[in-house]
Amino acid sequence: MPVNGEVPWECAPHTGAKHDIYQRYLERWFPILLAGSNAYPSVTYAEGFSGPGIYKGGEDGSPVIAMRALVSKVPRTKGIARFAFVDDDQRCVDMLRETLTKAFPERPRTDAAMPVKIVKGTCVTRLEATLDEMRAWGQPIFANLDSWGNAPVPYRLLRRLAANVSSEVIVTLFPQHFVRFVSDLGEAGDAVFGGDPTWRTVADLPPAAKSRHILTCYRQALRAAGFPYLLDFELIPRKGQPLYLIFGTGHRLGVQKMKDSLWEVDRTQGVGFRDPRDEQAETLFDIDEPQLGPLTRLLTQRLRDSGPARVEDLRQFTLLETVYRPEHVIRALKPLMAHGALSVESGGALRRTSRVSLAPASAV
Ligand SMILES: C[S@@+](CC[C@H](N)C(=O)[O-])C[C@H]1O[C@@H](n2cnc3c(N)ncnc32)[C@H](O)[C@@H]1O
Incomplete structure (x- = not known):
């Protein structure tokens, strides 16, 4: 894995499940917003940590998954779909360009109907500016903020997204990062939580309560940023670290569709999920027969x-x-x-x- 690791990298089991969720959700999101009864003239799919678009075994990365969701579900003449991809690793930026060209050898839509920007830079410095340049604001934006789990996402961007029409975010969070680095991060870490230092009390909590505390603080930050509906869940691979996804939206329909996507995830990948609020932390592996x-x-x-x-x-x-x-x-x-x-x-x-x-x- 970068910073110094090779590009592309192996697709971890929870990445497969995460991608499955993205795909199922975006296959609903694009048609509802671009071709539904209350369709908008345009939408934007944005990533602040886009990666190279491909994994070592040839698996699709999230930018390709998103574009395929649009192409497979929305007629090419319906509306404008913008794609904004930001990554701070030049190798990822170059490989993403190459990967998209290979995945879509013929442009699925005209430039005007599908503007694409691939930008080198950090999410903090470049994502909002890229959305400005693309004139994305005032129309729905879906922002996928899939960092290594440390969520270096500008709070100002979250607030602006929450205030923007029909806009949503999905953020990847590894609470362990904050648990481990609480003393190093100090005040610098507060920015991730909208300036609120409450997350730092994690240092005083018993181990079993730490992850939940970080998650609760992040939920509060997203709510304070202006997302009234939140859905968070923990993806648990049979081997390896669990991963949290937190989804924020202004619409109940968004929660419902995200939840439908979650419950349809392909079980054969061996990744379960669980409700982070369950005291007994029971994993729901067999979703055909949900563990209630x-x-x-x-x-x-x-x-x-x-x-x-x-x-x-x-x-x-x-x-x-x-x-x-x-x-x-x-x-x-x-x-x-x-x-x-x-x-x-x-x-x-x-x-x-x-x-x-x-x-x-x-x-x-
Ligand atoms: C988890 S990977 C993204 C994977 C991709 N979303 C996918 O699902 O295929 C995180 C990416 O963020 C990039 N990155 C790390 N820190 C960053 C930052 N502060 N701003 C922008 N990109 C960053 C890394 O180079 C890496 O490509």
């Missing part, structure tokens, strides 16, 4: 904290605050009913319209 234990715990906690609730509200909570889908809620509540830990207030079966409450002193 973590959701049962999260719903129990929610009912304990906020009191009786309508199942419909628990479905909204599940959509917006967990990695699960609303369709999982009733199945996750059933074991509580079976153990007498949950009751339907007006009696009868558990339905979407039911109002439910925990039995006193529920210990599930």
Whole structure:
């Protein structure tokens, strides 16, 4: 891996799963925004850490995946799709140019219908300026900020994206980076969290609480930047380090589509994911038969904290605050009913319209 490592590098297992999520999401995002009933005249897909577009084994990198998603899902005459790619390693910049030319030997769209910029520089110094030069603002932008997990992303850019029409970000985070370098980073690290030094208290926490603290601080930073809906999840390879992706959007539909993409990820890659808020950190490997234990715990906690609730509200909570889908809620509540830990207030079966409450002193 760069800085000094070779380019391109091996595709790690969690990279495959991450790419699968990007692909499934972008195959929804491009057509909704460029060809849907409320389509925009143009959109921009932007990367602040684009990489070379290819891996050592020939696997596609995220820039190629994004372009293929556009080409496969949107007629070439529909709207304008801009692509902005920034990387601070000249080798990645050169290889990305070469890779895109090979992947698309014939330009899939005209220059005017698909402007592409590949820029050498850091995300901090070049991404916002590149979006300015491309006149991307005022139309939807999807920003993929896939650093090595240290997220050197200007907060000002996040705020500007959050304020821009129908714009979204997905950020890669390795909390371990911040845990390990907390004393070296000091105030310099605060910029990643929007200037808030709270993340530095990670140094005083027990090991099991450290990653979650960093993730919570980053979520808070993204929310403060102006993204009202966040979805974060942990990709866990059978071997190697887990990776967090944090998605920020202004629209519930964005959360729903990202979650659909997440649950469709190809399981054969051996990468599971888990809800970072689950106290017992249970991994959801077999998604065909989802492990609903973590959701049962999260719903129990929610009912304990906020009191009786309508199942419909628990479905909204599940959509917006967990990695699960609303369709999982009733199945996750059933074991509580079976153990007498949950009751339907007006009696009868558990339905979407039911109002439910925990039995006193529920210990599930
Ligand atoms: C995780 S890789 C990107 C992989 C790519 N998004 C993909 O999925 O195919 C991170 C890239 O960020 C670049 N990079 C590291 N620090 C950077 C910075 N501060 N600004 C811009 N690029 C940076 C590296 O050269 C590397 O190519």
